[in-house]
Amino acid sequence: xxxxxxxxxxxxxxxxxxxxxxxxxxxxxxxxxxxxxxxxxxxxxxxxxxxxxxxxxxxxxxxxxxxxxxxxxxxxxxxxxxxxxxxxxxxxxxxxxxxxxxxxxxxxxxxxxxxxxxxxxxxxxxxxxxxxxxxxxxxxxxxxxxxxxxxxxxxxxxxxxxxxxxxxxxxxxxxxxxxxxxxxxxxxxxxxxxxxxxxxxxxxxxxxxxxxxxxxxxxxxxxxxxxxxxxxxxxxxxxxxxxxxxxxxxxxxxxxxxxxxxxxxxxxxxxxxxxxxxxxxxxxxxxxxxxxxxxxxxxxxxxxxxxxxxxxxxxxxxxxxxxxxxxxxxxxxxxxxxxxxxxxxxxxxxxxxx
Amino acid sequence: xxxxxxxxxxxxxxxxxxxxxxxxxxxxxxxxxxxxxxxxxxxxxxxxxxxxxxxxxxxxxxxxxxxxxxxxxxxxxxxxxxxxxxxxxxxxxxxxxxxxxxxxxxxxxxxxxxxxxxxxxxxxxxxxxxxxxxxxxxxxxxxxxxxxxxxxxxxxxxxxxxxxxxxxxxxxxxxxxxxxxxxxxxxxxxxxxxxxxxxxxxxxxxxxxxxxxxxxxxxxxxxxxxxxxxxxxxxxxxxxxxxxxxxxxxxxxxxxxxxxxxxxxxxxxxxxxxxxxxx
Numbered sequence: 203x204x205x206x207x208x209x210x211x212x213x214x215x216x217x218x219x220x221x222x223x224x225x226x227x228x229x230x231x232x233x234x235x236x237x238x239x240x241x242x243x244x245x246x247x248x249x250x251x252x253x254x255x256x257x258x259x260x261x262x263x264x265x266x267x268x269x270x271x272x273x274x275x276x277x278x279x280x281x282x283x284x285x286x287x288x289x290x291x292x293x294x295x296x297x298x299x300x301x302x303x304x305x306x307x308x309x310x311x312x313x314x315x316x317x318x319x320x321x322x323x324x325x326x327x328x329x330x331x332x333x334x335x336x337x338x339x340x341x342x343x344x345x346x347x348x349x350x351x352x353x354x355x356x357x358x359x360x361x362x363x364x365x366x367x368x369x370x371x372x373x374x375x376x377x378x379x380x381x382x383x384x385x386x387x388x389x390x391x392x393x394x395x396x397x398x399x400x401x402x403x404x405x406x407x408x409x410x411x412x413x414x415x416x417x418x419x420x421x422x423x424x425x426x427x428x429x430x431x432x433x434x435x436x437x438x439x440x441x442x443x444x445x446x447x448x449x450x451x452x453x454x455x456x457x458x459x460x461x462x463x464x465x466x467x468x469x470x471x472x473x474x475x476x477x478x479x480x481x482x483x484x485x486x487x488x489x490x491x492x493x494x495x496x497x498x499x500x501x502x503x504x505x506x507x508x509x510x511x512x513x514x515x516x517x518x519x520x521x522x523x524x525x526x527x528x529x530x531x532x533x534x535x536x537x538x539x540x541x542x543x544x545x546x547x548x549x550x551x552x553x554x555x556x
Numbered sequence: 557x558x559x560x561x562x563x564x565x566x567x568x569x570x571x572x573x574x575x576x577x578x579x580x581x582x583x584x585x586x587x588x589x590x591x592x593x594x595x596x597x598x599x600x601x602x603x604x605x606x607x608x609x610x611x612x613x614x615x616x617x618x619x620x621x622x623x624x625x626x627x628x629x630x631x632x633x634x635x636x637x638x639x640x641x642x643x644x645x646x647x648x649x650x651x652x653x654x655x656x657x658x659x660x661x662x663x664x665x666x667x668x669x670x671x672x673x674x675x676x677x678x679x680x681x682x683x684x685x686x687x688x689x690x691x692x693x694x695x696x697x698x699x700x701x702x703x704x705x706x707x708x709x710x711x712x713x714x715x716x717x718x719x720x721x722x723x724x725x726x727x728x729x730x731x732x733x734x735x736x737x738x739x740x741x742x743x744x745x746x747x748x749x750x751x752x753x754x755x756x757x758x759x760x761x762x763x764x765x766x767x768x769x770x771x772x773x774x775x776x777x778x779x780x781x782x783x784x785x786x787x788x789x790x791x792x793x794x795x796x797x798x799x800x801x802x803x804x805x806x807x808x809x810x811x812x813x814x815x816x817x818x819x820x821x822x823x824x825x826x827x828x829x830x831x832x833x834x835x
Contacts, residue, residue: 249734306735306736
């Protein structure tokens with residue numbers, strides 16, 4: 203195991219209780235609302251905050267253990283962090299930001315700079331090398347921050363809401379870079395986010411934090427189709443459809459058609475559809491909903507407040523109904539029925555993933 | 557009666573302060589300006605150069621510049637770590653320590669001089685030990701001038717730097733630590749450059765204050781030409797014997813201080829925190 207963490211941190215009345223492991227090279231997404239303890243978890247792993255009980259091991263080394271009174275300072279942990287707001291050093295040029303970690307580890311200026319230049323090149327940032335961070339866009343700054351974190355070759359990479367402050371285009375670019383990184387240099391990564399698209403694009407596995415506790419963990423598909431709380435359902439329930447947008451219609455690789463809002467930019471795109479905006483019908487719907495497909499129910503997840511159905515067909519979807527609505531349709535696994543979605547309920551973002 | 561206005565000044569009444577406030581502010585400006593105007597008016601300009609270049613004037617000028625630069629250097633060396641501790645390090649009694657370190661800011665400088673005497677004077681708390689260990693006598697020496705100036709001037713630097721440290725985003729230091737920087741390295745490469753504008757402003761303020769120091773210097777270091785007689789002391793002395801020289805020296809000091817204030821304003825404006833241009 204690359205990371206083993208079993209610990210608690212107490213903050214006034216808030217307690218964070220963590221029991222988790224990360225395999226070598228795994229990308230784990232931590233989803234959770236604000237105040238759920240995500241940042242505290244990151245600070246504990248990076249060494250910016252000591253734990254109050256328990257133990258943390260990274261790559262077989264105990265870095266924080268209350269009983270053994272062991273605590274490894276952040277600068278000796280080899281944990282790279284990409285902070286939410288980049289936290290680039292405003293007084294240094296971009297290339298000196300990326301070279302900073304190597305300099306801190308004792309490399310001389312020239313060696314550190316040439317290594318930094320390679321990292322900038324890898325993320326196509328070489329033209330910004332001598333700019334000040336203040337002159338970069340949010341997305342460029344985040345990519346520099348990623349290069350800076352990776353330049354020291356960390357054993358563990360922590361990504362703190364890497365896309366939260368960015369526009370749609372920049373979000374897509376960061377995801378593309380992270381995915382490319384994953385393919386070329388697999389680094390064990392913990393990705394903290396409240397954007398399920400980040401998790402879908404990058405993560406092998408997801409844990410959900412609520413009020414300082416891990417309330418659910420598993421493969422993303424599994425969590426999305428069996429969310430254990432209303433909140434998780436809202437957060438991870440999205441159905442994603444990839445394809446090419448032309449004239450307000452997205453065509454998938456399987457040649458299924460999805461009508462999207464008329465002003466959607468053309469090109470490779472990802473459409474996301476909320477389960478609650480999918481309607482189910484026993485007969486083919488008439489009239490306004492132009493997106494309708496005949497689908498089969500492959501899975502049903504029943505809760506007192508909601509019923510979630512996994513649908514297979516031209517466009518795989520998750521649908522969510524009220525228990526009353528589900529009873530009225532008398533849904534059962536294996537049933538065939540019609541699913542419809544209004545074009546205005548479809549959200550589209552550019553798809554930059556290869 | 558019509559309240560219609562036309563032409564370019566049509567909307568001037570929208571932003572201009574009330575007339576009464578303008579009038580009182582004008583009196584205040586005159587209050588500050590008149591002494592300097594009077595001084596410039598009284599200066600014997602014809603003899604100014606010869607008065608300024610008398611040996612006694614030049615000696616005082618040189619001594620003032622030397623001692624004030626030493627005091628500024630000491631203020632930086634000791635003031636920055638002090639500001640860091642006050643801004644960052646929580647310990648019981650921090651407020652009291654802080655007030656103590658800034659006390660000389662509000663104290664009559666003469667009282668400061670008396671206190672210095674009680675500590676480092678011949679009969680003072682440390683006076684004998686300093687002499688026994690280092691063969692050093694601070695009172696009535698040039699080193700004593702530097703000590704008195706540092707005592708009075710350092711709080712200006714501490715206040716400025718402490719405010720900057722408090723306003724700094726700690727996350728960038730955290731980022732430095734996760735990149736492998738020790739506390740010292742992070743301080744040197746990240747924190748210090750980030751507070752540089754405040755450090756420069758604080759140092760300039762401290763230097764200007766040291767240059768003008770009078771009360772603590774004359775009390776603790778006395779008034780010996782060439783050894784402890786700085787510009788302010790020699791201005792005060794010349795007032796009796798050679799008023800023309802006092803006026804010329806005063807103009808020099810005013811010019812220096814005015815220049816410092818003007819440059820400081822640019823420093824503050826230029827060094828204000830820069831945000832990210834676009835998110």
